[in-house]
Amino acid sequence: MLHGSDPHVSIREHHSIRIYQMGSVHLKGLSKISSALALVVKAAIQFVILVWFLCVKIARPDAFIVQNPPSVPTLAAVKLSSWLRRSKFIIDWHNFGYTLLGLSHGRNHIIVKTYHWFESYFGRMADGSLCVTKAMQHELAENWEIKATVLYDQPPEFFHPTSMKEKHELFCRLKNDICPPNGAFDCIHTRNEKSFRFEASNELDHPSDSLFTSQVGNDIFLKPNRPALVVSSTSWTPDEDFSILLQAALMYDRRVSGVLGEDDSITEEKLWLDICKGEQLYPRLLFIITGKGPEKAKYEQQIKKLKLRRVAFRTMWLSAEDYPLLLGSADLGVSLHTSSSGLDLPMKVVDMFGCGLPVCAASYSCIKELVKVEKNGLLFSSPSELADEFMMLFKGFPDKCESLKSLKDGALAKSSSSKWSTEWETHAMPLISEIIS
Structure with a gap:
C-alpha cells in the first residue's frame, strides 16, 4: 500500500x-x-x-x-x-x-x-x-x-453499534472539535446581541459532560435536548455532489425557522425555552462530515457563507478507531455517492449499516441492492427530497420520531445479519x- x-x-x-x-x-x-x-x-x-x-x-x-x-x-x-x-x-x-x-x-x-x-x-x-x-x-x-x-x-467486525460508554467517551474526546471555544459560532455554540447563550446547556463546561451525553456517577445518558447528529463521509471528489447536502440543510433550516416564527428575537428565546423543556418540534441538526479530498476547501468556504440558524456543520478527520464509533453514535447517515459507472455500491453505507445507522442515500441505478427503502434507509434524487426526509424523520426528535426509529431497527437488523x-x-x-x- x-x-x-x-x-x-x-x-x-x-x-x-x-x-x-x-x-x-x-x-x-x-x-x-x-x-x-x-x-x-x-x-x-x-x-x-x-x-x-x-x-x-x-x-x-x-x-x-x-x-x-x-x-x-x-x-x-x-x-x-x-x-x-x-x-x-x-x-x-x-x-x-x-x-x-x-x-x-x-x-x-x-x-x-x-x-x-x-x-x-x-x-x-x-x-x-x-x-x-x-x-x-x-x-x-x-x-x-x-x-x-x-x-x-x-x-469489518469493528464496525458495530456503539455502547453508551463508548459514545460518551467519544463525544468528550471530540468536545473541542464540535464546540470550539473561539471557533464557529452557530446553533451549537453562539451568542446573540443580548449575550444569550444558545447551546444545549451550560453543563458543557463540566468535564464529565458533552453536547450529547451526561454522566452522573456511573450512569451515562443521552441528553433529551441534544441536537440530532447526522454523519456523512466523503472523499470530496466530483462523483459526490456535496452541494446537494448543503442545499437540503439550508431548506431544513428555513422550514424549521418558518415553523417556529419569523421574529428572530422571539424565536431564539422561544426555541431555547422549548429546548430546555424538551418540547422542540424539530431539533437542531449537527452535520459532521469526515474525509479528505481535493474539493474540501471549496465546500468549507461555501459552508461559511450559509446563514444557518438551526443547522451547524463540522468537518474533521477521525482515526480508524474513532470513525466506527462516530457512525454508531449518530442518528442518521447521508451518502452522496452516485458512482461514476452506476454499477458499484458505496462502502460508507455498508459501514453505516454495520454500526446500525440508518441512511439517506443518493439514488442511482443499483443502490437498491444495498439500501432497502423504508426498511433501513431512504433514497433521494434532489436537495428538496433530502430536506423532506429530514423534516419527516426528525419531527418530534428524540422520543417521538417513529419513522427514524423504524429505520434504525432495520439498520440494526442488517448489522446483525451481515457478516x-x-x-x-x-x-x-x-x-x-x-x-x-
Whole structure:
C-alpha cells in the first residue's frame, strides 16, 4: 500500500496480515512541462515499484487478489508478477477506472479510451473475478466477456453499534472539535446581541459532560435536548455532489425557522425555552462530515457563507478507531455517492449499516441492492427530497420520531445479519479454491 492513513489497529496488529508501504511518486517539475508525459512516467515508475514488491519483497502467494480501480499500472504489474511467480491472478472489481477518469476528462477523451482498453484487456487475462453488484456482474459478462462472482461488501467486525460508554467517551474526546471555544459560532455554540447563550446547556463546561451525553456517577445518558447528529463521509471528489447536502440543510433550516416564527428575537428565546423543556418540534441538526479530498476547501468556504440558524456543520478527520464509533453514535447517515459507472455500491453505507445507522442515500441505478427503502434507509434524487426526509424523520426528535426509529431497527437488523466471514466463505472461497486447485 502507498503511505497514507493508518489502518485500524485490529488490522495493523493481526498476526496473518503484513503491510508493505511503498513510497509515493511525485513529478512536479515534469508535470509543469507536460501533464501527459508526467502521467506516463509516473505509471512506469509505479509499475517497476509494484513488480519489485510483488516479485522480490513478499513470499510467493498462491494467488494475487487485486482490487480495481486503480487499473494503471496495477493490473499489468500484477499480471506480470503472477506469471513470473506461477501464481493465480484474481481481480476484485469495485468500479471501473476509466469511468472515474472520465469524470475529469470526458468519456470520449483519448486518455479515457486508452485506459478503457487497458482495463478490459488485462481484465480478461485474470484467472478469476469478483465484483460488488449484480449489475456489475451483468456488465462484465455482456460487454467485457468476463465472468465474475458477486461478493457483496460487508463491514469489518469493528464496525458495530456503539455502547453508551463508548459514545460518551467519544463525544468528550471530540468536545473541542464540535464546540470550539473561539471557533464557529452557530446553533451549537453562539451568542446573540443580548449575550444569550444558545447551546444545549451550560453543563458543557463540566468535564464529565458533552453536547450529547451526561454522566452522573456511573450512569451515562443521552441528553433529551441534544441536537440530532447526522454523519456523512466523503472523499470530496466530483462523483459526490456535496452541494446537494448543503442545499437540503439550508431548506431544513428555513422550514424549521418558518415553523417556529419569523421574529428572530422571539424565536431564539422561544426555541431555547422549548429546548430546555424538551418540547422542540424539530431539533437542531449537527452535520459532521469526515474525509479528505481535493474539493474540501471549496465546500468549507461555501459552508461559511450559509446563514444557518438551526443547522451547524463540522468537518474533521477521525482515526480508524474513532470513525466506527462516530457512525454508531449518530442518528442518521447521508451518502452522496452516485458512482461514476452506476454499477458499484458505496462502502460508507455498508459501514453505516454495520454500526446500525440508518441512511439517506443518493439514488442511482443499483443502490437498491444495498439500501432497502423504508426498511433501513431512504433514497433521494434532489436537495428538496433530502430536506423532506429530514423534516419527516426528525419531527418530534428524540422520543417521538417513529419513522427514524423504524429505520434504525432495520439498520440494526442488517448489522446483525451481515457478516464478512459468511459472505467470503459462501462466495469467494469456492471460486479461489477452484482456481488454485
